[in-house]
Amino acid sequence: MTTTNLIEARDLSVRYGKKTAVNGIGFSVAKGRVVGLLGHNGAGKTSLMKALVGLLPSTGELRVLGLDPHRQRVELLESLCYIPDVAILPRWARVDQLITIMSGLQPRFSAERARTLLKRTSVGPRDKVKTLSKGMVVQLHLALIAAVDAKLMILDEPTLGLDILSRKSFYEMLIDEWCDGERSVLISTHQVEEIQPLLSDVMMLNEGRLVLSTSLVDLDQRFVGLSHDAAAADQIAAAHPLLRYRQQGQAAALFDGAPPAHVEALGQRFQPSLVDLFVALTRAPEMNRTVG
Amino acid sequence: MHTWNETAPIYRQLADRLTGQLLAGDPPEGEAMPSVRVLASQYLINPLTVGRALQVLVDDGLVESRRGVGMYVQSGARKRLRRSERERFLTQEWPLLLARLRQLGIEAGELNWDL
Amino acid sequence: MSRFNTLLLREWMQHHRGWLVLMLAPPLLILLLIPFGTVEFSPGELGTMPAVSLMMMAMAAVPAMVLGITAFALVFQTSGLARRDQQDRSIEFWLSLPTSHSASIGATVLMHLVLVPLLAVAVGALLSQFIGLAMVWKVFGIGAGFALPWHELIPAGLFGLLRALFGVVLACFWLMPLLLAAMAASAWLKRWGAPVLAIALSVGHKLLATFYGITVIGETLRGLLVNARQAIVHDAPPRVHGADGAMAWLANAPSWFMSDGLAALRDLGQPLALFALLASAACFGLLVLRRSRNG
Numbered sequence: 136m137t138t139t140n141l142i143e144a145r146d147l148s149v150r151y152g153k154k155t156a157v158n159g160i161g162f163s164v165a166k167g168r169v170v171g172l173l174g175h176n177g178a179g180k181t182s183l184m185k186a187l188v189g190l191l192p193s194t195g196e197l198r199v200l201g202l203d204p205h206r207q208r209v210e211l212l213e214s215l216c217y218i219p220d221v222a223i224l225p226r227w228a229r230v231d232q233l234i235t236i237m238s239g240l241q242p243r244f245s246a247e248r249a250r251t252l253l254k255r256t257s258v259g260p261r262d263k264v265k266t267l268s269k270g271m272v273v274q275l276h277l278a279l280i281a282a283v284d285a286k287l288m289i290l291d292e293p294t295l296g297l298d299i300l301s302r303k304s305f306y307e308m309l310i311d312e313w314c315d316g317e318r319s320v321l322i323s324t325h326q327v328e329e330i331q332p333l334l335s336d337v338m339m340l341n342e343g344r345l346v347l348s349t350s351l352v353d354l355d356q357r358f359v360g361l362s363h364d365a366a367a368a369d370q371i372a373a374a375h376p377l378l379r380y381r382q383q384g385q386a387a388a389l390f391d392g393a394p395p396a397h398v399e400a401l402g403q404r405f406q407p408s409l410v411d412l413f414v415a416l417t418r419a420p421e422m423n424r425t426v427g
Numbered sequence: 428m429h430t431w432n433e434t435a436p437i438y439r440q441l442a443d444r445l446t447g448q449l450l451a452g453d454p455p456e457g458e459a460m461p462s463v464r465v466l467a468s469q470y471l472i473n474p475l476t477v478g479r480a481l482q483v484l485v486d487d488g489l490v491e492s493r494r495g496v497g498m499y500v501q502s503g504a505r506k507r508l509r510r511s512e513r514e515r516f517l518t519q520e521w522p523l524l525l526a527r528l529r530q531l532g533i534e535a536g537e538l539n540w541d542l
Numbered sequence: 543m544s545r546f547n548t549l550l551l552r553e554w555m556q557h558h559r560g561w562l563v564l565m566l567a568p569p570l571l572i573l574l575l576i577p578f579g580t581v582e583f584s585p586g587e588l589g590t591m592p593a594v595s596l597m598m599m600a601m602a603a604v605p606a607m608v609l610g611i612t613a614f615a616l617v618f619q620t621s622g623l624a625r626r627d628q629q630d631r632s633i634e635f636w637l638s639l640p641t642s643h644s645a646s647i648g649a650t651v652l653m654h655l656v657l658v659p660l661l662a663v664a665v666g667a668l669l670s671q672f673i674g675l676a677m678v679w680k681v682f683g684i685g686a687g688f689a690l691p692w693h694e695l696i697p698a699g700l701f702g703l704l705r706a707l708f709g710v711v712l713a714c715f716w717l718m719p720l721l722l723a724a725m726a727a728s729a730w731l732k733r734w735g736a737p738v739l740a741i742a743l744s745v746g747h748k749l750l751a752t753f754y755g756i757t758v759i760g761e762t763l764r765g766l767l768v769n770a771r772q773a774i775v776h777d778a779p780p781r782v783h784g785a786d787g788a789m790a791w792l793a794n795a796p797s798w799f800m801s802d803g804l805a806a807l808r809d810l811g812q813p814l815a816l817f818a819l820l821a822s823a824a825c826f827g828l829l830v831l832r833r834s835r836n837g
Contacts, residue, residue, distance in 0.1 A: 190637060209641065209642050217638040219635075220634055225627075240641055310472075311468050316474075332473065333471060360433070406436055408433055
């Protein structure tokens with residue numbers, strides 16, 4: 136295994152209780168990437184992330200920042216930031232107390248940077264966490280994390296339950312503070328459409344298996360969408376598209392790889408969105424659903 | 428935020444948008460393009476994607492990359508762009524528009540040029 | 543600041559208000575009530591207790607009271623301590639930081655079960671000076687306060703304080719198996735932990751004693767508690783009569799405290815101490831295991 140990638144996984148399985156949450160997957164994450172981890176609830180995203188930070192044991196090969204997450208958990212967490220949930224900051228604490236605590240516990244934390252980042256928000260240093268709104272708690276948590284000079288940031292649904300303004304603020308912080316070409320971010324989210332422009336890579340989990348793991352560059356070139364009239368439906372179906380659905384009242388089909396030229400001539404080519412791909416790759420295989 | 432559609436990959440759509448701005452003279456020739464980070468922050472797009480969009484502009488000869496300094500709008504870029512856009516309109520968009528006018532039976536004199 | 547110290551600081555940040563109220567309120571209340579005290583403090587009721595004895599009584603009773611109240615409250619909160627961070631879900635925040643499980647649990651245990659009782663003793667000792675003086679002034683007049691034998695009281699007081707601090711540390715050692723067992727039970731079985739532990743111990747003891755004549759559970763528990771008590775006060779101090787008796791004892795107090803402390807130290811040389819050590823380590827291990835599986 137190469138050591139230049141920030142994450143290297145091979146035949147990785149993670150058990151959560153009796154369930155096999157992640158089943159024999161392999162992937163790697165290079166530096167300077169923003170990787171979106173997509174999947175339905177229960178697909179294994181959270182278990183995968185917990186395994187990456189050493190909170191759940193795993194089988195197979197897994198190296199994060201060159202370390203074994205389960206055995207070298209403390210050392211790994213010194214160079215990695217993990218937000219398991221955005222509602223978990225201690226409610227009794229004041230903001231300046233949290234800054235003191237982070238300074239003492241996280242060697243790469245910069246109190247100065249945290250304070251500077253917080254100035255951009257409406258969170259004051261003497262505010263107590265329990266008095267802050269949910270959006271402000273998220274901004275606070277992200278500011279604290281962004282002040283850590285870490286190589287890898289793992290975020291589990293950081294925008295869950297946030298309003299549009301708070302989400303936008305988060306995306307801005309992500310771009311401004313973290314996309315420097317050296318650090319990588321692994322972010323799981325349900326907001327597939329919103330997150331797509333921010334990503335450089337995408338991983339899709341379905342029932343513990345990795346159904347897609349690719350850069351967006353390759354994605355753009357690999358998948359082809361074809362919108363067509365109802366008359367061409369049968370011929371299109373014969374070419375075995377991944378998914379057939381309706382898009383703005385028009386029938387459409389999604390192919391993995393360019394369809395044969397005569398099929399392509401039957402319709403209009405378009406760029407499938409990540410949402411369409413997500414539906415195509417994570418739906419129950421025997422269904423041919425229509426999407427609004 | 429959701430200003431990207433499914434006509435083309437995001438980097439292409441951004442390249443088109445930036446090209447449109449160049450056509451309008453923003454930024455003017457000889458001036459620097461906004462940096463990748465600035466554009467990424469402005470459009471909330473991954474800097475790598477922004478880089479690809481700028482590469483399209485370089486490939487089209489509109490922008491040049493000066494080592495260590497950044498991207499600069501090429502001199503004559505606007506003129507060339509205007510010329511190629513005119514070409515595209517006249518050879519591709521105009522015939523379609525003309526067919527539509529004929530379809531609707533609209534004469535040249537009925538069109539209002541003073542809008 | 544080292545990571546362990548930061549963890550200790552966290553405990554202080556989160557709980558210091560409760561602790562300070564617990565330690566300061568009762569003695570301050572007493573202090574405020576002294577000017578308004580009635581029958582209890584008249585010389586007639588106290589018999590012929592001299593001023594110095596009154597002062598000594600205050601210097602012993604006030605720290606004992608503060609320690610007693612604090613310890614009582616802490617013991618009650620012990621099992622809840624194991625699940626404190628789970629209940630407000632902040633455990634996930636703490637688990638995302640680079641601290642080892644043993645350091646996190648160790649800091650909590652050290653602060654709540656050792657350092658806070660020590661602080662209680664120190665606070666009690668400090669306030670006992672004011673309360674003692676106030677009582678002496680109230681009963682015997684202000685002049686009596688200045689007439690107290692400070693030359694003997696101060697060393698006696700200091701040695702007493704050291705003995706008490708040392709005793710608290712030793713008592714923690716003896717009680718730690720029980721406290722950590724309660725925490726571990728609570729960590730693994732949640733709110734059924736402490737009751738289940740209590741029931742298991744008592745029923746277990748009853749069954750073994752009735753059917754096999756084995757009383758080891760009860761004896762162990764009693765041994766731990768007795769040693770904990772002896773850790774603080776090993777042998778009862780001799781009764782003193784009158785001012786001369788008090789003065790004589792005072793002069794001897796430093797060496798009395800020292801020998802009492804050594805006696806408590808010698809208590810460590812028994813098999814029960816090894817049991818306490820191993821049982822504490824095992825329960826601590828259970829707590830670490832639980833925390834590492836929390837993800």
